[in-house]
Amino acid sequence: MYIQFDLLVGALVAGILLGGFYAAVTVGVSISFGILDIVNIAHPGFIILGSYIAYIANQRLGIDPIAVSILVLPAFYALGVLIYQIYHVSFEKRGQDALRGLAFFFGLLFITEVALILVFGVDFRYVEASYIGPTWHFGIVNLPLRLLVPCLVSLVVLAVLQLFLTKTFIGRAIMAVSQDQLALQLMAADPVRIKRIAFAISIATCSIAGACLIIIQPVEPSIGREYIGRIFAICVLGGLGSLPGALIGAMLLGIVESITSTFYGPSWAPAVAFGFLLLTLAFRPAGLLGR
Amino acid sequence: MRSSVFFLIAILIGAAVFFGVTLVKNDYVFFAGYVILQFIVLATAWNILGGYTGYVNFGTAAFFALGAYSTVCIHKLYPLPIPFLILIGGLVSGIVGFGMGYLTLRLRGAFFSIATLALAVVLQTLIVNWDFVGGSRGAYVIRPATAPLIGNYIEYLFLIMLVLAVLAITTARIIERSQLGYGFAAIRDDEIAAEASGVPTLRLKLIATTLSGGLMGMAGAPYPYYIGYLDPTSAFGLAYAVNSIAMPMIGGTTSWIGPLVGALLLGTIQQVATVTISSAVNLLIVGILLVAFVIIAPKGIIGFVQDRLRARKA
Numbered sequence: 001m002y003i004q005f006d007l008l009v010g011a012l013v014a015g016i017l018l019g020g021f022y023a024a025v026t027v028g029v030s031i032s033f034g035i036l037d038i039v040n041i042a043h044p045g046f047i048i049l050g051s052y053i054a055y056i057a058n059q060r061l062g063i064d065p066i067a068v069s070i071l072v073l074p075a076f077y078a079l080g081v082l083i084y085q086i087y088h089v090s091f092e093k094r095g096q097d098a099l100r101g102l103a104f105f106f107g108l109l110f111i112t113e114v115a116l117i118l119v120f121g122v123d124f125r126y127v128e129a130s131y132i133g134p135t136w137h138f139g140i141v142n143l144p145l146r147l148l149v150p151c152l153v154s155l156v157v158l159a160v161l162q163l164f165l166t167k168t169f170i171g172r173a174i175m176a177v178s179q180d181q182l183a184l185q186l187m188a189a190d191p192v193r194i195k196r197i198a199f200a201i202s203i204a205t206c207s208i209a210g211a212c213l214i215i216i217q218p219v220e221p222s223i224g225r226e227y228i229g230r231i232f233a234i235c236v237l238g239g240l241g242s243l244p245g246a247l248i249g250a251m252l253l254g255i256v257e258s259i260t261s262t263f264y265g266p267s268w269a270p271a272v273a274f275g276f277l278l279l280t281l282a283f284r285p286a287g288l289l290g291r
Numbered sequence: 292m293r294s295s296v297f298f299l300i301a302i303l304i305g306a307a308v309f310f311g312v313t314l315v316k317n318d319y320v321f322f323a324g325y326v327i328l329q330f331i332v333l334a335t336a337w338n339i340l341g342g343y344t345g346y347v348n349f350g351t352a353a354f355f356a357l358g359a360y361s362t363v364c365i366h367k368l369y370p371l372p373i374p375f376l377i378l379i380g381g382l383v384s385g386i387v388g389f390g391m392g393y394l395t396l397r398l399r400g401a402f403f404s405i406a407t408l409a410l411a412v413v414l415q416t417l418i419v420n421w422d423f424v425g426g427s428r429g430a431y432v433i434r435p436a437t438a439p440l441i442g443n444y445i446e447y448l449f450l451i452m453l454v455l456a457v458l459a460i461t462t463a464r465i466i467e468r469s470q471l472g473y474g475f476a477a478i479r480d481d482e483i484a485a486e487a488s489g490v491p492t493l494r495l496k497l498i499a500t501t502l503s504g505g506l507m508g509m510a511g512a513p514y515p516y517y518i519g520y521l522d523p524t525s526a527f528g529l530a531y532a533v534n535s536i537a538m539p540m541i542g543g544t545t546s547w548i549g550p551l552v553g554a555l556l557l558g559t560i561q562q563v564a565t566v567t568i569s570s571a572v573n574l575l576i577v578g579i580l581l582v583a584f585v586i587i588a589p590k591g592i593i594g595f596v597q598d599r600l601r602a603r604k605a
Binding site for chain 2: 033039041086090094099100102103104106107108110111113114115117118222225226228229232233236265267268270271273274275277278281282285
């Protein structure tokens with residue numbers, strides 16, 4: 001097959017931008033699954049919830065979706081605290097977190113999806129903002145602002161979180177909690193409190209990721225399922241618990257997906273993530289930057 | 292109770308159910324009963340892997356749809372009688388289950404679960420892009436006017452699903468009481484200890500995944516004849532995954548009777564709720580019940596009753 005050069009460049013650029021956005025979608029799971037070992041498969045459900053909140057505020061009040069997502073961050077943080085509290089009391093303490101914890105999060109995913117369907121129906125919803133239409137052109141490189149803005153926002157989120165995790169006391173405690181809880185207690189930090197903060201942060205990222213999602217594409221309640229495969233593929237590919245790894249994994253997946261949908265049609269794109277996931281699990285389960 | 296005796300009793304109960312339902316002389320009972328029986332098979336199949344070994348499969352819909360779509364595929368080539376289709380559907384799903392398990396079961400349980408979730412998305416992508424079985428538009432499967440032996444086709448489908456349910460439950464009970472079952476339980480309770488004591492964990496897990504996936508495919512194989520029109524969205528519906536997890540969890544996961552109780556209970560509630568309220572609300576009920584039960588009664592109804600009985604004796 002003859003591959004057109006400008007088509008390839010376009011696909012590459014779109015893939016990198018998409019990858020930046022995927023990093024924002026994944027970063028929460030990198031924290032909850034990668035660092036805390038809590039398999040929160042309900043994560044995409046909360047992202048869609050974030051999208052719908054951005055949608056309502058945008059339609060009713062005309063506020064910018066990103067601004068909305070930052071305003072509701074505390075609410076998502078509180079939701080994360082609540083969920084962790086239930087999870088901790090019901091599963092972590094009883095020592096049966098594996099089977100039932102998974103079922104619990106699966107139930108949450110399902111409840112958010114069905115509840116959104118009941119309230120909003122299955123129609124696709126979208127937001128309006130000044131940067132959704134225009135595209136910047138540099139020679140043969142096209143930068144659609146609709147993709148560029150979410151990519152930049154998620155890079156900022158990632159940078160802030162990376163700084164927080166490596167430079168502050170609580171951040172370092174979060175990195176340590178999965179490795180040695182006793183040592184953490186000797187440092188006068190309560191492991192449960194640290195885990196609660198970390199999990200709440202991971203849910204809080206859903207707010208921003210959700211706003212980015214609805215800027216990139218119209219959203220309907222069951223779309224979250226497509227992201228489960230992507231999120232975990234990126235997480236595993238990059239190496240569990242590593243934010244730079246998540247960014248690299250997200251970029252890789254974004255580029256390959258974008259090339260696939262440019263040359264083979266967009267209906268094949270969801271299969272790419274799964275291929276990545278299976279190959280990584282089969283050949284390098286520790287991921288690219290695994291510890 | 293010996294397994295052969297149990298099998299005989301199960302057959303007798305099955306026969307009693309069939310003749311009991313025939314007495315009602317209303318086709319709707321067969322339609323509703325078929326769905327409940329299908330859930331009994333799916334829940335029992337899920338429990339062989341999920342309940343006995345502790346590995347959570349979120350991809351029930353994928354295995355179910357594989358069985359259904361192999362039927363569609365064969366129906367287009369050369370229509371075979373349903374029992375053969377069930378065998379083929381079971382075989383296809385069993386092989387896919389084995390392949391999935393081989394790739395992911397050597398890792399921690401969470402990876403297997405995530406992979407099964409992703410499997411459903413990918414198989415759906417494949418089916419949507421495969422025009423031979425209807426693509427995203429779906430496929431019509433014209434049901435024959437009359438069935439062999441009985442005549443009424445829906446009664447025939449009901450009978451087939453009833454036989455499948457009896458077979459699935461008997462299989463589950465045989466596994467539970469065999470060396471295989473003890474191996475599974477050892478994996479569930481402490482996999483590292485089991486491995487250290489010489490339990491061939493990977494092989495056992497593969498057997499469980501293949502059996503469980505195969506049974507789900509068998510449950511899916513007659514489905515196109517039941518529904519008449521199959522499209523990817525309904526075949527891969529998340530409802531199958533949620534129900535097949537919720538039913539054993541609510542009934543109790545450690546024995547064959549849990550999924551049966553859960554499926555009868557939830558299946559009946561849903562049939563009633565779909566008719567009286569709406570199908571979206573009944574899914575919400577299932578989701579909330581699942582979350583409530585895993586938090587409040589982690590052993591399910593059966594475990595709860597057993598604890599009560601034990602407390603009374605003591």
